[in-house]
Amino acid sequence: MFDQDGPVLGIDPGVSRCGYGAVSGSGSRPRAVAYGVIRTSPADPLADRLAELAGELDGLVREVRPSAVAVERVLFQNNARTAMSVGQASGVALVVAARLGIPVAHYSPNEVKLAVAGHGAAGKEQVQAMVARLLDLPDVPKPPDAADALALALCHAGRSGLRSATAAAAAGAAAAGTEVDPDARRHDHLGPGPARPVEGLRRAVAAALAREGGS
Amino acid sequence: MFDQDGPVLGIDPGVSRCGYGAVSGSGSRPRAVAYGVIRTSPADPLADRLAELAGELDGLVREVRPSAVAVERVLFQNNARTAMSVGQASGVALVVAARLGIPVAHYSPNEVKLAVAGHGAAGKEQVQAMVARLLDLPDVPKPPDAADALALALCHAGRSGLRSATAAAAAGAAAAGTEVDPDARRHDHLGPGPARPVEGLRRAVAAALAREGGS
Numbered sequence: 001m002f003d004q005d006g007p008v009l010g011i012d013p014g015v016s017r018c019g020y021g022a023v024s025g026s027g028s029r030p031r032a033v034a035y036g037v038i039r040t041s042p043a044d045p046l047a048d049r050l051a052e053l054a055g056e057l058d059g060l061v062r063e064v065r066p067s068a069v070a071v072e073r074v075l076f077q078n079n080a081r082t083a084m085s086v087g088q089a090s091g092v093a094l095v096v097a098a099r100l101g102i103p104v105a106h107y108s109p110n111e112v113k114l115a116v117a118g119h120g121a122a123g124k125e126q127v128q129a130m131v132a133r134l135l136d137l138p139d140v141p142k143p144p145d146a147a148d149a150l151a152l153a154l155c156h157a158g159r160s161g162l163r164s165a166t167a168a169a170a171a172g173a174a175a176a177g178t179e180v181d182p183d184a185r186r187h188d189h190l191g192p193g194p195a196r197p198v199e200g201l202r203r204a205v206a207a208a209l210a211r212e213g214g215s
Numbered sequence: 216m217f218d219q220d221g222p223v224l225g226i227d228p229g230v231s232r233c234g235y236g237a238v239s240g241s242g243s244r245p246r247a248v249a250y251g252v253i254r255t256s257p258a259d260p261l262a263d264r265l266a267e268l269a270g271e272l273d274g275l276v277r278e279v280r281p282s283a284v285a286v287e288r289v290l291f292q293n294n295a296r297t298a299m300s301v302g303q304a305s306g307v308a309l310v311v312a313a314r315l316g317i318p319v320a321h322y323s324p325n326e327v328k329l330a331v332a333g334h335g336a337a338g339k340e341q342v343q344a345m346v347a348r349l350l351d352l353p354d355v356p357k358p359p360d361a362a363d364a365l366a367l368a369l370c371h372a373g374r375s376g377l378r379s380a381t382a383a384a385a386a387g388a389a390a391a392g393t394e395v396d397p398d399a400r401r402h403d404h405l406g407p408g409p410a411r412p413v414e415g416l417r418r419a420v421a422a423a424l425a426r427e428g429g430s
C-alpha cells in the first residue's frame with residue numbers, strides 16, 4: 001500500500017465534513033492529484049457515521065496510495081464546541097493510515113500557515129487563496145475543508161522537499177569533505193536552513209507572493 | 216457478534232489508558248464480568264497506538280459479546296489538555312462497536328454519577344466506592360479508568376432494567392385497560408417514572424446508601 005513516490009494526502013478531520021487533498025511533486029511544482037470532502041449524515045448514529053468515515057478513508061488511501069498522511073494537530077481550547085467530533089474523526093483517520101502502513105505527520109495550524117502563506121498569522125482566506133495559486137487551480141478549492149487538507153499536504157510536501165534537498169546537500173558536502181550541521185534537516189524550511197538555496201515550496205511561496213505584490 | 220443477553224460493556228476512552236468494564240444482569244443484582252485497562256506506550260507514534268487500541272478493543276468485544284457499549288459523552292471544556300486524545304480514543308472505540316454491530320449509548324458524567332451514586336454532584340471517589348459496593352467487589356477496582364468504565368456499564372444496565380420494567384408495567388396496564396404515559400420509558404430512572412416501583416439499580420443504590428448511612 002505504502003508508495004514512497006506517492007503523493008502526500010492531507011486530511012482535515014471532521015464527522016460532518018472530512019476534507020482531503022492529495023498533492024504530488026514536492027518542490028517548486030506541486031500538483032493537486034485529488035481533493036474533496038467525505039460527508040456523513042447527522043441523521044445517523046455517531047458510531048455508524050464514524051464507521052462510514054473509516055470505510056471511505058480506507059478506500060481513498062488505497063486509491064491514492066500516498067507516501068505520507070498529514071493531519072492537523074488540533075488545539076482544542078480554540079474550538080471547544082466541535083472539538084469532540086474533530087478528535088473522533090482524527091482518531092479514525094490515524095487508525096486507517098496506520099493499518100495501511102502509511103507514515104503520519106502532524107502539523108499545527110501555524111506551521112501550515114507559515115509553510116503555505118509565508119507567515120504564521122495568515123488568515124484562513126489568505127491560506128486558501130495561496131493553495132489555489134501554488135497548485136495552479138483556477139479557483140479556491142471548495143468546500144474550505146478540502147482547501148485546508150490541500151494546505152496540510154502542501155506543508156508536508158514542502159518539508160519533504162527540504163529534507164531531500166538538505167540530504168542531497170549534506171551528501172555532496174560529505175563527498176567534498178565539508179562539515180555539515182547534522183541538525184540541518186530538522187530546520188524549518190522557512191526558518192534558518194542550510195546555506196545552499198533550497199528548491200521547493202519556499203521559493204514557490206516567495207514567487208507567488210511577489211506576483212501578488214506586483215499585480 | 217451482537218448478543219442481546221450479553222453484558223453491557225462500559226468504555227472510558229483514552230490513548231495511554233483506556234478503561235473497560237463489563238456488567239451483566241441489569242437490575243438489582245449486577246455483576247462484573249470483566250474489567251481492566253488497555254495501555255499503549257507513549258514511546259510509539261500516535262497512529263500506531265490508536266491502531267493497537269482498535270485491535271485490543273476489537274478482541275475484547277469479540278470475547279465479551281456485549282449487548283451494548285456505553286461510552287462517556289465528554290465535555291471538552293473541562294478537560295482541554297487531554298481532550299484531543301480522549302476524542303481520538305473514543306472515535307476508535309465507536310468504530311469498533313459499529314463494525315461489530317453493537318449498539319452504542321452515550322452518557323454524560325452527571326448521568327453516570329446520578330445513576331451510580333444517587334446524585335449528579337457525587338465525587339469521583341464516591342462513584343468508585345459505589346461501583347465496588349453495587350458489584351459486591353472486595354475493593355475499588357483499580358486503576359480508576361476501570362472503575363469509571365464499570366460505572367458507565369452500571370448506568371446503562373440500570374436504564375435498560377428500567378426500560379424492561381417500564382415496558383412490562385405498560386404491557387400489564389394495557390392488558391388491564393389502564394392508560395399509561397407513552398413517554399414513560401424515556402423518563403430517567405431516578406426522575407419521575409411509572410407509578411409502580413421499579414426493580415433495579417435505583418433500589419440497589421438506595422439500599423447501598425442506606426447501609427452506608429446506617430453503618
